Amino acid sequence: MFKDLRHRRAVQRxxxxxxxxxxxxxxxxxxxxxxxxxxxxxxxxxQTVYAVxxxxxxxxxxxxxxxxxxxxxxxxxxxxxxxxxxxxxxxTVEVRASTFGLKRCHYVTADKAEYxxxxxxxxxEGRRARLDRSxxxxxxxxxxxxxxxxAIGLGLLILQLTEQVTRAPEGVAQYVGTFTSPIDLPxxxxxxxxxxxxxxxxxxxxxxxxxxxxDGGAG
Numbered sequence: 078m079f080k081d082l083r084h085r086r087a088v089q090r091x092x093x094x095x096x097x098x099x100x101x102x103x104x105x106x107x108x109x110x111x112x113x114x115x116x117x118x119x120x121x122x123x124q125t126v127y128a129v130x131x132x133x134x135x136x137x138x139x140x141x142x143x144x145x146x147x148x149x150x151x152x153x154x155x156x157x158x159x160x161x162x163x164x165x166x167x168x169t170v171e172v173r174a175s176t177f178g179l180k181r182c183h184y185v186t187a188d189k190a191e192y193x194x195x196x197x198x199x200x201x202e203g204r205r206a207r208l209d210r211s212x213x214x215x216x217x218x219x220x221x222x223x224x225x226x227x228a229i230g231l232g233l234l235i236l237q238l239t240e241q242v243t244r245a246p247e248g249v250a251q252y253v254g255t256f257t258s259p260i261d262l263p264x265x266x267x268x269x270x271x272x273x274x275x276x277x278x279x280x281x282x283x284x285x286x287x288x289x290x291x292d293g294g295a296g
Contacts, residue, residue: 087162088169094146094153099128107201109133113182113194117166126150127165129172129182129194145172170194175292177275178202178282193285205283220284223277227291230274233260 102112115127128148142158147170155163161172165184173181179202184192196202209216236258262270278292286292 083160084162087157087160087171088164091155091157091161091163094148094155097153099130099148099151099153102197102199104199107199107204110200111179111182111202112197112200113202114197115165115170115184115194119166125166127154127163127170129163129170131159131172131174131179133174133178143174175278175282175287177278177292179285180282180287180292182285202283202285205280209284219280220286223280224291226273226277227281230270230277231291233258233262233270236260 102110109132111129111131111133113129115129117125117127119125126149128151130146130148131143133143145157145159145161145163146153147155147157147163147165157163157172159172159174160181161170163170163172168184168186171181171183171185172179182194184194186192196206198204198207208219240258281287281292
């Protein structure tokens with residue numbers, strides 16, 4: 078019920094587009110823009126092309142949230158703050174963002190079947206998808222390494238938080254005693270770990286992978 082309510086509210090946030098043309102993806106936009114496509118066939122056999130364009134560094138002046146733009150056959154059709162739900166032919170396109178990119182950009186049909194949209198081949202997501210197709214073994218290892226890095230970062234974060242809580246004045250130490258983390262990273266080690274977790278979460282966002290504990294903790 079709550080999910081349906083959020084879905085309806087997201088649909089109500091959609092505003093009509095202004096008909097402007099979709100700009101092609103440029104290589105220097107790889108860190109600031111995501112572009113995905115959905116190609117559907119009409120009953121008469123004509124192909125309809127939807128495009129979802131997200132500029133990560135451009136926000137709504139009123140809400141401060143990322144805005145997703147929907148294009149229909151190359152023209153601006155609608156826009157909405159993220160999370161966004163765009164009604165399209167045969168279903169909806171759902172867009173959700175994370176701190177490091179997108180965690181969802183899927184076409185959901187009327188019977189609840191879900192299909193990820195295809196990234197523009199020139200985008201960072203498109204290049205990551207091409208690596209997965211051309212070098213699947215390497216791609217799996219990169220994905221596995223990303224999970225390991227995030228798991229290590231999460232584990233160290235839990236240890237540090239536990240130590241701080243038990244050492245706080247009038248904390249829980251009087252009930253459970255103090256805890257000292259067995260791992261004490263130097264300042265430069267924390268900086269390196271921070272960069273690694275950001276890189277790992279970004280890599281997962283390029284594949285639209287997201288877990289509330291791993292990626293949410295990194296954000």
